[in-house]
Amino acid sequence: MGSLVRVLPALVAAISCFTALAIDIPDLRYLKAYTDYDPDGPYHEFLDYSPDLSVQGLDDFTIKRICLTGQWIMCSERYYSGFSINYGGVNHCYNLSSSYPISSLRYAGSPYGLDDVxxxxxxxxxxxxxxxxxxxxxxxxxxxxxxxxxxxxxxxxxxxxxxxxxxxxxxxxxxxxxxxxxxxxxxxxxxxxxxxxxxxxxxxxxxxxxxxxxxxxxxxxxxxxxxxxxxxx
CATH class of the missing domain: 2.60.20.10 (Crystallins)
Known part of the structure; x- marks a missing residue:
């Protein structure tokens, strides 16, 4: 009985460790929106949809440069309407056209993992x-x-x-x-x-x-x- 008592806490600890590892695996999707073309300049990082970029003060022509992982869709009007440009990549950066307004953005793909089906x-x-x-x-x-x-x-x-x-x-x-x-x-x-x-x-x-x-x-x-x-x- 004594050995069983010693084994059970170890088993619980192992299960807890596995659970923590499973939960802590990061979703690597992100988009960094820069307000100028300087790669070391200020940026706002997005991990989720933003139907109205004016909330972050980044609507219209504010975003000059983006760096991202995943597939992201940037729309000219709020709530994913108007016309759009699609950007995809793995730790890739793009300079945006000064003639293209952006008022909302969202990603394509699973909310559970970057490369999930x-x-x-x-x-x-x-x-x-x-x-x-x-x-x-x-x-x-x-x-x-x-x-x-x-x-x-x-x-x-x-x-x-x-x-x-x-x-x-x-x-x-x-x-x-x-x-x-x-x-x-x-x-x-x-x-x-x-x-x-x-x-x-x-x-x-x-x-x-x-x-x-x-x-x-x-x-x-x-x-x-x-x-x-x-x-x-």
Whole structure:
């Protein structure tokens, strides 16, 4: 009995240590918005969506330079409307055009981990407007049913997009591409216009994980005719 008493605290400590490690693993996504072009100048760091950059005093033409990891969408109007520019990379920096106003920003991808499997559907072209997102199969895209004009995917798994409810109708399988820097891997994909897939605008109605059709889109190499299994192999 005495040995059991000694083992139990050690086991609890080991479990607690594992839990702490699991919780403390950082999500490396970030965006630093600089108010001038000086890489050593002042900046505001974003880790989440900002629907109105005037709250931080950074709307319109205030942001001159950004450094980021992840896929970020910067919109000319508040609440992710107007026109947009998409930036992606791993610890990469960009100088912004002085003619481009920015009034809101958000990221594409999972809120749980930088390279987790995820999709984001958008009502507007260029990833603007209302959003429907997730990491599981959905037989209907709910509030964006027949309203999807663009989307993003992340993680190492392809997704199949259907023009019918319950995974029916025409389908296109979309694969991510990947980038890396310093051991950080980032898999990204998607389209700025649904019509780039050969589908009518506002036609996507359901989404499934994996490659479930031989109509395959790989960014610059669309429609390869490669049928994979549900893990995209």
């Amino acid at each position: 995820y999709y984001n559907l958008y009502e507007g072209e260029n990833r603007t407007g209302n959003e429907f997102k997730g990491n599981t199969n959905v037989p209907t895209v709910a509030n964006l049913d027949m309203k999807v004009s663009s989307f993003s995917i992340s993680g190492q798994t392809p997704w199949t997009f259907f023009t019918g409810l319950q995974y029916a109708g025409e389908a296109v399988c979309v694969y991510p591409i990947y980038m890396t820097n310093g051991g950080i891997y980032l898999h990204l994909g998607g389209v700025l216009r649904i019509t780039d897939l050969g589908l009518p605008d506002n036609s996507i109605r359901s989404v499934a994980k994996g490659c479930l059709t031989d109509n395959v889109y790989r960014g610059d190499r669309p429609h390869q005719g490669e049928l994979g299994d549900q893990d995209g192999h």
